[in-house]
Amino acid sequence: MLHTQICDILNIQYPIILGGMVWVGKADLVAAVSDAGGLGLLGAGSMTVQDIENETSIIQKKTGKPFGVNIPLVRPDAMDLIDAALSCGASVISTSSGNPKAFTQMVHDRGGKVIHVVSSVKFAKKCESAGVDIIVAEGFEAGGHNGFDEITTMALTPQVVDAVNTPVVTAGGIADGRGMIAALALGAQGIQMGTRFVATKESAAHDNVKNAILHMSDDGTCITGRTTVGPTRCLKNNITVCIASEEQKGTSPEKLNEIIGAGRSLAGFVEGDCDAGSIYCGQIGGAVRHLKSAKEVVLEVVSEAERVILSMNKFFER
Numbered sequence: 001m002l003h004t005q006i007c008d009i010l011n012i013q014y015p016i017i018l019g020g021m022v023w024v025g026k027a028d029l030v031a032a033v034s035d036a037g038g039l040g041l042l043g044a045g046s047m048t049v050q051d052i053e054n055e056t057s058i059i060q061k062k063t064g065k066p067f068g069v070n071i072p073l074v075r076p077d078a079m080d081l082i083d084a085a086l087s088c089g090a091s092v093i094s095t096s097s098g099n100p101k102a103f104t105q106m107v108h109d110r111g112g113k114v115i116h117v118v119s120s121v122k123f124a125k126k127c128e129s130a131g132v133d134i135i136v137a138e139g140f141e142a143g144g145h146n147g148f149d150e151i152t153t154m155a156l157t158p159q160v161v162d163a164v165n166t167p168v169v170t171a172g173g174i175a176d177g178r179g180m181i182a183a184l185a186l187g188a189q190g191i192q193m194g195t196r197f198v199a200t201k202e203s204a205a206h207d208n209v210k211n212a213i214l215h216m217s218d219d220g221t222c223i224t225g226r227t228t229v230g231p232t233r234c235l236k237n238n239i240t241v242c243i244a245s246e247e248q249k250g251t252s253p254e255k256l257n258e259i260i261g262a263g264r265s266l267a268g269f270v271e272g273d274c275d276a277g278s279i280y281c282g283q284i285g286g287a288v289r290h291l292k293s294a295k296e297v298v299l300e301v302v303s304e305a306e307r308v309i310l311s312m313n314k315f316f317e318r
Helices: 005-010 027-035 049-062 078-087 101-109 121-130 153-163 177-185 207-214 238-248 253-260 264-269 283-287 294-316
Strands: 016-018 040-043 067-072 092-096 113-118 134-138 168-171 191-193 221-224 232-235
Touching: 005 134, 016 027, 016 040, 016 294, 027 040, 027 049, 027 067, 027 294, 040 049, 049 067, 049 078, 067 078, 078 092, 078 101, 092 101, 101 113, 101 121, 113 121, 121 134, 121 153, 134 153, 153 168, 177 191, 177 294, 191 294, 207 232, 221 238, 238 253
Parallel strands: 016 191, 040 067, 067 092, 092 113, 113 134, 134 168, 168 191
Antiparallel strands: 221 232
8 A cells, every 4th residue: 555654744544635725725625635545735825714714614524534724824814824724623734935934833832733835955954944744845847836946846856855854745747646656756755736636526616727627738837927926837828828928028027917917816716717817727737637536536646656666567577
């Protein structure tokens, strides 16, 4: 059976973590991933304390398995959100976009574990100094906000693994058992998947978004935000192509912000506007072709990983 150090730390069956996705990672999906043996993370990036209380209540009704909450540390109310998550039964706090040092000890004192997402070796070392339990090395293939250094998963993972003693999980460009085995071969102890779980039955994403991912091509994403909020990988559509084109022309950040406007990700994920909405999506979306339940995804990743390992024996036969 597929089992790593991550399973013991998080008290889960399989070393598979649901990425903490805004608008998408809500109670149904979180509970389904956790119940299948992975770790579901509530995407609380746009949530209030009351939202967290409501969603975690639903999660606990659907599963008795461990779950976590993802909280971007750029939120000024991050402390309140973390407190609410722990009070409502989360055993893991996943953080990003900030320094976890201010919160890690507090989470540990209350019996929780801390996962932090990084995009470089430098930040991985800071995480280790902060005492986090797991470091997620997220490559530039991933959907959503990425690192300014634009380091890919294949290059980032082994360098982070070599630089720290803290267990490492790989994210970015993984959607199946082949990706799982690649991550383990690079020294990671598990995987975190976002885009693959967007296209599941329990995902809170609008059906238009799910269908767009199921039909996207290998070059179906683009990067925007290099001159404003930072590199952000989204589904290629009218608005993202427009923004990327304007950035290439040297349009000022002020003008770009006018073009972008407000509520683009809400329009995409919640309202289903796949032309004018920003839909965070990783490059691996081009490999996702079927809408499945979260349980099917988890179990198929595990079974495929086992098949891949067995099939590789032929390369060592003499």
